[in-house]
Amino acid sequence: MTTYTETEERQELRKAVTALASKYGREYFDGQARSGGKTTELWLDIAQHGFLGVNVPEEYGGGGGGIGDVAAVCEELAAQGCPLLLMVVSPAICGTIISRYGTEEQKRRWLPGICDGTGTMAFAITEPDAGTNTHNITTTARRDGDGWVLNGRKIWISGVDEASNVLVVSRTEDAKTGRLKPCLFVVPTDSPGFEAKAIPMELVSPEKQFQVFIDDVRLPADALVGDEDGGLVQLFAGLNPERILAAAFNLGLARYALDKAVAYAKERQVFSTPIGAHQAIAHPLAQSHIEIEMARLMNQKAAALFDAGDELAAGEAANMAKYAAAEAACDAVDRAIQTHGGNGASQEYGLASLLVATRVGRIAPVSREMILNFVAMHSLGLPKSY
C-alpha cells in the first residue's frame, strides 16, 4: 500500500528532537548569537541523544538511518527556532561522502567525531573567483613525497571556528585546468598554513562564515578521501544531502515563523475581532501553510529516493525541494512580519532577523537561478543556458 505519511519511527524521531530543542528554543539561539556565544551545548546534546549522526552507519557511531532522518532532525531543530547550519555540512555532506567513499581507516578516524559532535567537519567548495561555477575552482593539490601540499582560497565557509576539520574540494596539479576533476581532502583546522577569517554578516546566528586561506598546507596521503579519479561522483554524493538538508533547514524556519504568526493572529485584536479573522491576514498564512506542506512533501520524496539509491531522480527532487522550501520560507517570514505589525520589526519578537536567514536560502548552497537552470535543462530538455 502506498503511504504518504512518514514511518512511525521517523515521526517518533521528530517528536524526540522537538522535545529536546524546545528546551533551548529561539531565546537560547538568539541569545548565543547576540552575545557572541556558540550552540555547542545544544550540538553535544543532540549528539548524545544519537540525533546528530542519525544517518551515519552504526558501526561508526551513527544511528544507521537515512538522509530523511537527519533532515527531520534539522527541520525540527529549526522549527523550534534553532536552525543549525552545520547539520547540513557535518553529518549530511561530510558524513555521507566519508561513509560512502572513505577507506575503513578514514571512516574509523572521522565518523565517530562527526556523530558525537566532538569532531565537526566543515565543507569548503566555494571560491571567490569561481563562485557558482565550481568547475573553475583553483585550489590545487601537489604531490609531495607520500603526501600532498594544498594551496588555495575559499569563501563563505560555515563553521570553520567550530570544526576540527574541513573537507576541502580541490583539484590535483595534473588536472589543474579543464573540466573539474575534484579531489576531496580532509584538512585539520589547526594545520600550519591554514587560516580562517570571519566575514561580518547580517545574519543573526552563532554559526559564522569564513574566508579560508590555504598556503602550502601539508597533508598525509590518507587525507585524500576515496580516490583521486572518482572525485566527481564522490562530490555529487554529498550534494543531494546538502540540498535536502538545506530544504529541511528552510522548512523548519518557515514553520517556526508561521507558528508565531498564527498564534499572534489569534490573540491580537484591534477592531472587534482578532486580526486572524480578517482574510487579509488569514489568507497569506493559509497560503504559507500550503506552500510549506508542498515543499515538505517534495523533500520527503527527495530523501526517500536518495535513501533508496536512486541518485538521478533524487537530484531532480532535491533541487525542486530546495527551491520550494526557500521560497516558502522567505514568504512565510515576510507574512509573519506583516501579521505582527510593528512587533514584526522588533528584536523581542525575533522575526526580522529571519529575513536574512531565510533570504540566504535563495542563494546558498545552490541559488534559485541554478536550480531553474537545472530544471529547464534536465527536466524540460531545454538547451543548456550557461
Ligand SMILES: Cc1cc2nc3c(=O)[nH]c(=O)nc-3n(C[C@H](O)[C@H](O)[C@H](O)COP(=O)(O)OP(=O)(O)OC[C@H]3O[C@@H](n4cnc5c(N)ncnc54)[C@H](O)[C@@H]3O)c2cc1C
Ligand atoms: C550563509 C552562507 C553560508 C555558506 N556556507 C558555505 C559553506 O559552508 N561551504 C561552501 O563551500 N560554500 C558556502 N556558501 C557559499 C554558497 O554556496 C555560494 O554563495 C553560492 O553557491 C553562490 O555563489 P556566489 O556567492 O559566488 O554567487 P555568484 O556565483 O557570484 O552568483 C551571483 C548571482 O548570479 C547568479 N548566476 C550566476 N551564474 C548564473 C547563471 N549561469 N545563470 C543564472 N544566474 C546565474 C547566481 O544565481 C546569483 O544569484 C555559503 C553562502 C552563504 C551566504
